[in-house]
Amino acid sequence: MMPTRLLLLLCLIGPVFAIEAPDVDCLIINLKNVSCTWNKKGTPKVNYTFYSSFFNKKEKSCPQYLTENNMNIGCIQPCESHDRFMTFNTRLVHGKDRFKETHGLKNRVKLNPPTNLTVLNGSDFNLWFYWNHTSPARLHCVESEVRFRTNNNNWGSSKVSPEIQKYCINSPSGSSRYELQVRNRIDDSCGSSDFWSDWSEPVFWGSNSSIDSDSVPLWMTLLYVVGAITLILLVVMLLQRERLKIILIPAVPKPSPILHDIEDWFQLSKGLKENFKASYNEQVCPVREYNYVSQSDSMNSDDSTSSVSTNQTHCSVSIDVNDAEDLYVPLSSSSSQVPSEEVLQVSD
């Protein structure tokens, strides 16, 4: 009974005193080195000895430890560029404790940032950026990403296909300041890496005296203030001066089905209105119609001459008499008599 209880107690207490298995995390740096750390859960309490190997290669101890507070927390060792396609075995040893792990590192690659980032003003008046990468990866295996901004505004980014190590900004403004950075990673066709490299050192182009977007020049501020004051004054004047209001904002006549006096549509002064009214009178001129009377009839009534009579109180009409025998007599009686040989003149 006693040994059983003791055993049970040991089983319960044992895990409390056992060392927690460290979690080894490995990353291939620039396809040249493997960096493994085991301090994800905190600085380890004991100093481990680290051994590792890629598939079918001899196991090696760590050539260079990473330390923190005098405790080993990681290891860096060299590797070949195509080793990442093989399983990576690690072993941490401390006394009788041995912790083995296997890792697949094909996608766990972080390249160094691109170098020699330069800018050139091309003959086509475009801005060309060029860079290099330092890893042993083939050019068709490296894809890049650029980010750029103008005058310290927000960043814009763009992906660059593998094998291409240049980027173009079309028709740059001469008064703006351009800044560009590049980063890269292994392309999908060669087993894409999960991590982008750090951004490269920035490169600049353009005027150093470019206006900062956050500050506004003094003259522009004054211009805005003067413009606002002018606008307010104009509004006040419009409200106060009716005449100015009429000139600047003429009333638009409202179309109506009922026809009004067209003179009312125009805002005319009284004097101008009076001038439109007519102030002259014209007397009516009555015009009479004359009947044709043959000479024989007229001779029966009067031997001397035929007579034509008309009222010539206000009017006179000119008529050419070609034939003396063809004469016209007014239908109504008249007060005057005119000889037939004479040309009759009637005027209005």
Added chain:
Amino acid sequence: MKLIVFCLFTIYCCSLVKASPMERKKLQEVLRELKMLKRDFPNTELMMNTPPKDIEDCCCLTALTCFRETLLQQFGISGKYQKKLYKSLNHTLTISGLNFCNTETSTTNCSTCHSHPKEKASEFFNRLESLVQRGLSRIN
């Protein structure tokens, strides 16, 4: 006679120079066809003889043959993408592009296809993809 030999030698050298970009294009084509087949493959749980994750340099061509023959046995060449992929895996440029073996130092004995344990179809395609990517990362 000397001129003819010189011309033939020049042509041979030029063919060697051009081979790498053609091999690269061929392997990229294999990757595209594999992606299309993976996308449309209905039964990813199907079990198939699959070469291991870790393939030695001198066993890559043996593994390629295993992938190709397993593809033929399991799916035939009736489907559009199966047929294309099978033809590409059988192409001389694919074979030369995946030949990493330095025959002078090779002492490797490679496992036969039937000796490989069966894995799911998804794992089968992932390992084939990894083999092609390995080839592309080594080609100039």
